[in-house]
Amino acid sequence: LDLSVSWLGMKMSSPLFNASGVYCRTREELELVRRSAAGAVVTKSCTLEPRAGNPEPRYRRTALGSINSMGLPNEGYRYYLDYAQAYEDAKPLFLSVSGMTLDDTLTILAELAALKLPCLPEVNLSCPNLPGKPQLGYDFAASAEALEAISRAYARPFGVKLPPYFDPAHFAAMAAVLNAFPLLRFVTCINSVGNGLVIDLDSESAVIKPKGGLGGLGGDYVLPTALANVREFAVLLADKQVIGCGGVKSGAEAFMHILAGATAVQVGTCLHEEGVSAFDRIEAELAAIMQAKGYQRLDEFRGRLKTL
Numbered sequence: 001l002d003l004s005v006s007w008l009g010m011k012m013s014s015p016l017f018n019a020s021g022v023y024c025r026t027r028e029e030l031e032l033v034r035r036s037a038a039g040a041v042v043t044k045s046c047t048l049e050p051r052a053g054n055p056e057p058r059y060r061r062t063a064l065g066s067i068n069s070m071g072l073p074n075e076g077y078r079y080y081l082d083y084a085q086a087y088e089d090a091k092p093l094f095l096s097v098s099g100m101t102l103d104d105t106l107t108i109l110a111e112l113a114a115l116k117l118p119c120l121p122e123v124n125l126s127c128p129n130l131p132g133k134p135q136l137g138y139d140f141a142a143s144a145e146a147l148e149a150i151s152r153a154y155a156r157p158f159g160v161k162l163p164p165y166f167d168p169a170h171f172a173a174m175a176a177v178l179n180a181f182p183l184l185r186f187v188t189c190i191n192s193v194g195n196g197l198v199i200d201l202d203s204e205s206a207v208i209k210p211k212g213g214l215g216g217l218g219g220d221y222v223l224p225t226a227l228a229n230v231r232e233f234a235v236l237l238a239d240k241q242v243i244g245c246g247g248v249k250s251g252a253e254a255f256m257h258i259l260a261g262a263t264a265v266q267v268g269t270c271l272h273e274e275g276v277s278a279f280d281r282i283e284a285e286l287a288a289i290m291q292a293k294g295y296q297r298l299d300e301f302r303g304r305l306k307t308l
């Protein structure tokens with residue numbers, strides 16, 4: 001069986017890697033993922049300056065997944081550029097960027113471009129927009145402006161992390177924006193499903209402190225939404241790769257994401273809860289499913305989702 005993935009001039013020995021935000025804030029965490037069975041590594045979204053993030057509790061697991069409002073805690077972009085400069089592993093490294101303003105994002109990307117490092121940026125479009133406006137990824141005009149500025153300032157292949165969309169008109173509108181940028185080589189679908197509210201019955205309280213308890217959902221809650229976003233963008237985007245993220249906790253969901261069109265698959269909530277051994281387990285489960293179905297390689301079923 002061959003579970004490798006070759007794309008954008010990179011080779012991944014496994015289609016699985018971490019979702020930005022999970023096991024990737026510190027060098028120690030990044031090294032755990034790099035030394036694991038994961039096929040790649042992505043860093044926590046970084047900002048110009050280090051950030052402590054929101055007050056705790058800011059992450060909670062639930063029976064159906066997780067809720068978080070971390071608030072972009074990170075070591076500042078220089079920390080991750082330093083890690084990238086010292087990075088010598090054949091395993092691809094992605095650098096997630098989420099500047100507090102577009103200018104910050106452009107500053108970070110310009111320094112990354114100047115270093116001519118092999119790592120690819122994954123620009124987080126769930127990054128804050130102007131006050132009172134929705135996150136960038138939900139503001140199509142602002143997204144187009146940002147992608148135009150990034151294409152000009154960075155002027156090398158890059159990717160974006162997309163929030164989930166829930167309406168065919170939004171899939172079409174965002175695909176039209178994304179298709180206008182040839183340097184945009186991949187999209188990662190999806191980021192957490194925003195602003196859910198998990199309530200604890202006994203305490204009659206929200207379970208996380210920030211934002212009155214509102215936070216992004218991950219895990220089982222989001223799998224169908226993630227699969228829909230992967231399939232829609234895999235169909236609507238011309239000549240770009242789609243990376244699946246959302247609800248992957250076993251070989252079954254990894255298989256579904258690839259069947260929906262994902263080139264590779266990120267693991268978030270499950271990795272946070274299980275640790276990096278999740279990569280060995282999920283990969284073995286994926287291989288067993290392929291074996292049972294008679295598939296030798298991922299490209300024999302990638303994007304081959306049937307409809308009724």
Ligand SMILES: CC(C)(C)CCc1c(C(=O)O)[nH]c(=O)[nH]c1=O
Binds near residue numbers: 068069127192216
């Ligand atoms: C939500 C933002 C804080 C604006 C971006 C960082 C982020 C966070 C976070 O750091 O709270 N959590 C997520 O599930 N996805 C994200 O993209």
